[in-house]
Amino acid sequence: MEKDGPGVIARLLVENLAVARGGRTLFSGLSFALEAGHAVALTGPNGSGKTSLLRAIAGLLRPEGGAVAFDGPEGPLDAEEARSRGLHLLGHQDGLKPARAAGDEMAFQARWTGGDAAGLARAAETLELKPLLALETRKLSAGQRRRLALARLVASPRPLWLLDEPLAPLDARWRERLGDLMRAHLDGGGLVVAAVHDPLPIAAREVSL
Amino acid sequence: MVFGLANPQRFLSVTRHAPAILGGLAAILFAVGVWLSFTAPEDYQQGDTVRIMFVHVPAAWLSLMVYAVLGGASFFALVFRHVLADVAARAAAPLGAAFTALALVTGSLWGRPMWGTWWEWDARLTSVLVLFLFYLGYMALRASIDDEAKAGRAASVLALVGLINLPIVKFSVDWWNTLHQPTSVLRLDGPTMTADLLAPLLVMAGAYTTLFLALWITAIHGEIRARRAAALQLKAAGRA
Amino acid sequence: MSAFLTLYRRELSLAWGRGGGALMACGFYACIAALVPLAVGSEPERLRAVAPGVAWIALALSTLLSLERLYERDYEDGTLDLLALGPAPLAAVAAAKGLAQWTAGGLPLALAAPVAALMLGAPAAMAPLVFAAALVGGLGFAFVGAMGAALALGARRGGVLIALVVLPLFAPPVIFGAGALHAFSEGLNWGPGFALLAAYSLAAVALTPFAAAAAVRNALD
Numbered sequence: 001m002e003k004d005g006p007g008v009i010a011r012l013l014v015e016n017l018a019v020a021r022g023g024r025t026l027f028s029g030l031s032f033a034l035e036a037g038h039a040v041a042l043t044g045p046n047g048s049g050k051t052s053l054l055r056a057i058a059g060l061l062r063p064e065g066g067a068v069a070f071d072g073p074e075g076p077l078d079a080e081e082a083r084s085r086g087l088h089l090l091g092h093q094d095g096l097k098p099a100r101a102a103g104d105e106m107a108f109q110a111r112w113t114g115g116d117a118a119g120l121a122r123a124a125e126t127l128e129l130k131p132l133l134a135l136e137t138r139k140l141s142a143g144q145r146r147r148l149a150l151a152r153l154v155a156s157p158r159p160l161w162l163l164d165e166p167l168a169p170l171d172a173r174w175r176e177r178l179g180d181l182m183r184a185h186l187d188g189g190g191l192v193v194a195a196v197h198d199p200l201p202i203a204a205r206e207v208s209l
Numbered sequence: 210m211v212f213g214l215a216n217p218q219r220f221l222s223v224t225r226h227a228p229a230i231l232g233g234l235a236a237i238l239f240a241v242g243v244w245l246s247f248t249a250p251e252d253y254q255q256g257d258t259v260r261i262m263f264v265h266v267p268a269a270w271l272s273l274m275v276y277a278v279l280g281g282a283s284f285f286a287l288v289f290r291h292v293l294a295d296v297a298a299r300a301a302a303p304l305g306a307a308f309t310a311l312a313l314v315t316g317s318l319w320g321r322p323m324w325g326t327w328w329e330w331d332a333r334l335t336s337v338l339v340l341f342l343f344y345l346g347y348m349a350l351r352a353s354i355d356d357e358a359k360a361g362r363a364a365s366v367l368a369l370v371g372l373i374n375l376p377i378v379k380f381s382v383d384w385w386n387t388l389h390q391p392t393s394v395l396r397l398d399g400p401t402m403t404a405d406l407l408a409p410l411l412v413m414a415g416a417y418t419t420l421f422l423a424l425w426i427t428a429i430h431g432e433i434r435a436r437r438a439a440a441l442q443l444k445a446a447g448r449a
Numbered sequence: 450m451s452a453f454l455t456l457y458r459r460e461l462s463l464a465w466g467r468g469g470g471a472l473m474a475c476g477f478y479a480c481i482a483a484l485v486p487l488a489v490g491s492e493p494e495r496l497r498a499v500a501p502g503v504a505w506i507a508l509a510l511s512t513l514l515s516l517e518r519l520y521e522r523d524y525e526d527g528t529l530d531l532l533a534l535g536p537a538p539l540a541a542v543a544a545a546k547g548l549a550q551w552t553a554g555g556l557p558l559a560l561a562a563p564v565a566a567l568m569l570g571a572p573a574a575m576a577p578l579v580f581a582a583a584l585v586g587g588l589g590f591a592f593v594g595a596m597g598a599a600l601a602l603g604a605r606r607g608g609v610l611i612a613l614v615v616l617p618l619f620a621p622p623v624i625f626g627a628g629a630l631h632a633f634s635e636g637l638n639w640g641p642g643f644a645l646l647a648a649y650s651l652a653a654v655a656l657t658p659f660a661a662a663a664a665v666r667n668a669l670d
Binding site for chain 2 (some may be wrong): 481552596600601602603604606607610613614615616617618619621624625628641642645649656660663666667670
């Protein structure tokens with residue numbers, strides 16, 4: 001990960017956040033701070049706003065109240081810059097076009113988020129994607145598609161990972177491997193916020209909605 | 210003062226009697242305007258049919274004015290996320306479309322004796338027709354997005370884009386008209402306007418404007434109350 | 450800049466595949482051109498009079514064809530989230546999409562336009578102007594159309610709605626383009642019309658991406 005610049009997020013601050021959807025307030029008064037090297041597991045029933053919270057942190061959703069702020073090693077960061085360079089959002093959907101080759105899709109997602117050829121090779125290696133790259137994405141299983149979507153996390157290093165139920169389509173072996181990836185990321189100074197139903201394979205503070 | 214009315218509740222209380230007052234004023238102005246229209250002298254070319262002008266021209270003026278109102282309200286709704294501005298924009302659109310349709314229909318009725326056809330593709334009629342399509346597009350966009358807030362914002366963007374485009378449409382149609390029709394012998398507003406023709410025109414314009422304001426404020430009231438009712442329903446459902 | 454190019458290349462390859470791409474647009478265009486003599490009568494005089502105008506209208510309508518899926522697919526499969534969180538601002542994303550739309554659809558149509566005009570009886574001398582006007586005007590159509598697609602994101606009846614929203618905005622370039630062609634056929638100066646068309650297209654390129662970006666942000670909310 002880059003050591004300085006507008007996207008080096010060292011701390012995530014959520015202050016008094018309130019999110020509403022379709023006229024209904026999902027949650028309000030939510031506050032927590034996340035330091036580099038630490039993780040948060042978001043728990044709560046379906047519809048409690050976990051996805052909305054992730055999207056609000058990413059800036060895709062405008063909160064009803066409160067604020068989200070990012071700090072770099074030197075001081076506060078401009079939120080828009082931090083979001084466009086410093087985070088990965090992995091939602092329920094994989095963002096893969098069905099008729100395109102898996103390799104092309106992976107390459108686009110990685111390059112778009114700032115990865116290079118070396119990063120792509122690393123991702124293909126780590127996530128064992130090489131045999132899948134020539135296939136059309138619609139021919140892949142759900143678990144394979146999820147691994148493909150995870151490729152950009154490895155290929156383009158960015159400090160803050162916002163993951164929405166990352167483990168769901170993965171089998172036990174890959175859940176463990178994802179845990180290893182997350183642990184390595186945290187050791188490197190990264191931050192993880194993951195919305196989950198099952199416990200995360202890494203040590204994380206729980207925030208319940 | 211405008212920002213003082215920004216709060217919907219405050220707006221409701223301050224303008225509570227406005228529709229009735231404005232409506233009454235509009236009725237008076239219409240009465241005076243119609244009387245003046247019929248006592249104005251005949252046009253030497255068009256005879257009695259020139260009186261359609263007193264219905265047509267103010268309608269055309271209003272169609273443009275209401276679009277400007279729509280654009281302004283959309284700007285405040287979009288940039289300042291102003292709920293009342295959004296409500297005002299939504300309320301203005303059908304009224305503007307109605308005035309535009311009135312202008313088109315009366316223009317056509319006027320055109321029949323003047324040009325011998327029900328429709329003429331002269332610059333004004335064509336650009337007013339495009340304005341009508343702008344209104345329709347705005348209302349269609351608003352109606353087609355289910356989320357009320359999202360629909361309002363998308364429609365606001367469209368209204369602002371249309372605002373920029375309107376002068377271009379007017380200009381381009383004028384240009385096209387000069388390309389296709391050499392100087393027209395018949396002019397839409399007849400010979401130079403004398404005082405006894407100007408007076409009914411201005412009075413009717415005033416009547417239309419007060420009518421618009423009365424209907425507009427009524428529609429805003431209705432919309433505010435409807436939103437309140439919906440919010441209360443949602444709250445009740447949440448507790449159930 | 451490299452992010453813009455990456456996106457542009459991807460959008461281009463998606464646009465070629467989307468709805469059959471260039472071939473379908475040209476096919477649609479040919480159909481409209483073929484229907485005109487059936488409707489207007491096949492007298493050469495009459496056809497020649499409407500040839501430039503028809504070629505122009507068909508261009509505008511053919512642009513509308515693949516607009517619905519321009520943003521809709523990305524919105525549905527989560528790609529739009531990714532695009533919004535990239536290094537390029539959303540306005541640049543919108544511009545890349547508009548540009549790809551023009552390259553994939555507008556260019557082939559610009560090649561088909563003179564052919565259709567000639568078939569409808571336009572003089573051969575007019576062909577270069579028809580091509581140039583279709584090329585330049587197609588840029589304006591693509592960008593305004595892309596903005597319409599962004600505005601109608603998440604709405605019901607997307608295709609028709611986009612057309613309703615976008616067609617009044619098409620009025621000026623249709624007038625300017627057809628005006629230039631008409632002037633040419635009358636032996637008048639076609640310069641002003643063409644210049645105005647170019648100005649409109651450039652203004653569309655410069656301004657519509659911001660409106661489209663605002664619309665996308667609204668839809669993602």
